[in-house]
Amino acid sequence: MERITFEQVPELFGKIGGLFAEKKEELCEMDARLGDGDLGLTMSKGFGALPELLQAESDGAAGDIGKLLMKAGMKMSSLVPSTMGFLMSTGVMEGGKALKGKTQIGKDELAEYLVGFAAGVQKRGKCEAGQRTIYDAILPAANAAKEAAAGDGATLESVMDAAYEAAKAGCEATKDMVPVFGKAAVHAAQCVGVVDQGAVAGCYMIQGMHDYIC
Amino acid sequence: MKKIMNAPEAYVDDMLKGIYAAHPDMVKYAEDDLRCYCTARKKDGKVAIITGGGSGHLPLFLGYVGDGLIDGCGVGGVFQSPSPEQIYNIAKEVESGAGVLYLYGNYTGDIMTFDMATDLCDMDDIVCKSIVGADDVNSHKDPNTRRGVAGIYFMFKAAGAKADEGGDLDSVLAAAQLAKDNTRTVGFALTPCIIPEVGHPNFELGEDEMAMGMGIHGEPGIWNGPLKTSREIAEESLNTLLEDMPVAEGEEVSILINGLGATSLEELYILSNDVREILSAKGIGIYRTIVGEYATSMEMAGASISICKMNEELKGYMDHPVQTPFICQK
Numbered sequence: 222m223e224r225i226t227f228e229q230v231p232e233l234f235g236k237i238g239g240l241f242a243e244k245k246e247e248l249c250e251m252d253a254r255l256g257d258g259d260l261g262l263t264m265s266k267g268f269g270a271l272p273e274l275l276q277a278e279s280d281g282a283a284g285d286i287g288k289l290l291m292k293a294g295m296k297m298s299s300l301v302p303s304t305m306g307f308l309m310s311t312g313v314m315e316g317g318k319a320l321k322g323k324t325q326i327g328k329d330e331l332a333e334y335l336v337g338f339a340a341g342v343q344k345r346g347k348c349e350a351g352q353r354t355i356y357d358a359i360l361p362a363a364n365a366a367k368e369a370a371a372g373d374g375a376t377l378e379s380v381m382d383a384a385y386e387a388a389k390a391g392c393e394a395t396k397d398m399v400p401v402f403g404k405a406a407v408h409a410a411q412c413v414g415v416v417d418q419g420a421v422a423g424c425y426m427i428q429g430m431h432d433y434i435c
Numbered sequence: 436m437k438k439i440m441n442a443p444e445a446y447v448d449d450m451l452k453g454i455y456a457a458h459p460d461m462v463k464y465a466e467d468d469l470r471c472y473c474t475a476r477k478k479d480g481k482v483a484i485i486t487g488g489g490s491g492h493l494p495l496f497l498g499y500v501g502d503g504l505i506d507g508c509g510v511g512g513v514f515q516s517p518s519p520e521q522i523y524n525i526a527k528e529v530e531s532g533a534g535v536l537y538l539y540g541n542y543t544g545d546i547m548t549f550d551m552a553t554d555l556c557d558m559d560d561i562v563c564k565s566i567v568g569a570d571d572v573n574s575h576k577d578p579n580t581r582r583g584v585a586g587i588y589f590m591f592k593a594a595g596a597k598a599d600e601g602g603d604l605d606s607v608l609a610a611a612q613l614a615k616d617n618t619r620t621v622g623f624a625l626t627p628c629i630i631p632e633v634g635h636p637n638f639e640l641g642e643d644e645m646a647m648g649m650g651i652h653g654e655p656g657i658w659n660g661p662l663k664t665s666r667e668i669a670e671e672s673l674n675t676l677l678e679d680m681p682v683a684e685g686e687e688v689s690i691l692i693n694g695l696g697a698t699s700l701e702e703l704y705i706l707s708n709d710v711r712e713i714l715s716a717k718g719i720g721i722y723r724t725i726v727g728e729y730a731t732s733m734e735m736a737g738a739s740i741s742i743c744k745m746n747e748e749l750k751g752y753m754d755h756p757v758q759t760p761f762i763c764q765k
Binding site for chain 1: 517521547550
């Protein structure tokens with residue numbers, strides 16, 4: 222597709238929610254080993270609810286995709302009040318802030334959204350690249366999208382492709398990172414050679430967008 | 436589990452209904468949400484102070500909403516954070532043009548909640564500043580990583596008095612910071628508590644044992660061992676407190692002897708007496724002695740000792756009158 226309209230935004234997140242519904246058990250199992258075991262639930266509940274939250278806010282947002290995402294992201298945070306839930310909903314809100322006043326998402330807006338999303342995760346989680354978190358999947362995706370959007374002949378699909386490839390590579394790279402946060406930091410030895418489950422969740426979110434756009 | 440309730444999942448909301456019904460002249464809730472707890476006596480032009488945190492600690496946190504203290508409180512489930520949207524809705528209700536101070540305990544979930552609420556308020560051009568209580572000396576060596584426990588009362592007291600006197604947002608924040616810099620707490624538990632929706636004790640402790648340094652959610656302390664006498668507990672606690680924050684001979688402190696929920700007032704006064712005698716022997720004066728329940732952990736037995744080093748400014752804040760459904764100082 223060439224662009225995402227205001228009306229299509231709930232469908233975009235519906236695709237992400239659908240993917241998380243499929244991956245729920247897998248994420249919960251990964252998280253049980255090195256987290257608190259509810260990652261799959263948080264992601265499927267939060268993103269599963271987003272399409273409805275977006276529909277509910279669409280009248281108030283009056284065509285402004287940024288406003289729509291900010292309001293729906295706030296509602297999402299109330300549904301999933303946990304660390305990962307707050308990171309994701311902040312991402313949606315900050316991504317929305319970057320799209321304030323925009324009525325459709327083209328190649329540039331997609332990159333701006335992902336850059337805003339990554340900045341939101343960084344701000345909320347007070348994390349840096351290389352600390353074995355979701356940020357290690359999201360930041361490379363945002364950077365790749367930004368770079369791709371600035372290139373000649375870029376399209377919405379080519380920007381999304383670049384972001385998805387970067388997210389997968391970023392996720393893979395967490396295998397060799399030393400954990401700084403949470404239960405993983407306490408059991409650091411068990412993390413060697415295993416991808417970070419938060420990064421996997423971030424990668425699935427990007428994959429859901431990719432599935433919709435491409 | 437023996438608790439007076441109707442159902443574990445109704446524990447918090449039934450408790451809130453009881454409080455609103457008993458004190459309609461003092462408190463109300465915003466946005467049709469029982470957990471958005473607000474003062475019913477909003478003062479125009481005053482800096483609004485909002486706190487929040489899990490239920491299970493009464494009178495912390497909501498019990499400090501009232502005259503001379505704070506203006507709103509996000510009420511979470513037992514030992515759970517409130518949501519950012521709830522804090523935002525409270526801010527919209529109690530803010531009156533002078534900005535908002537978020538004052539709460541240093542816990543990861545609460546920090547995320549209030550940071551998100553700050554972002555939400557930013558969209559409405561409501562100015563928010565934040566400060567966390569982090570007074571539990573035994574919880575971490577690094578003062579910025581410590582948990583917030585009963586000593587947060589001194590921060591509510593200072594910030595609340597400053598706001599009531601008409602101070603602007605920066606000066607209310609500075610008052611809270613002054614109290615924070617001068618307050619330290621040591622706590623210890625004798626028995627565990629039971630979270631209603633869990634149904635069994637949150638940790639195990641032998642019949643004759645105590646846990647020094649345990650947090651108000653049962654976070655492990657620095658040692659578990661045989662129960663000591665009040666005098667011995669007071670001595671060890673004061674050594675820890677004064678090593679972390681030296682108080683010179685001739686200086687004054689206010690002390691807060693706080694019960695964790697199941698410890699009798701008689702025991703708290705026994706402990707208070709020991710704390711006073713030890714401080715007096717060191718030549719440290721006592722400005723105010725506060726004894727009672729200020730930050731509990733439901734029916735956990737145990738206590739905490741907080742000291743707040745006084746100067747003339749803090750004495751003024753300590754003397755400021757307060758009235759809430761849970762606390763009254765004339």
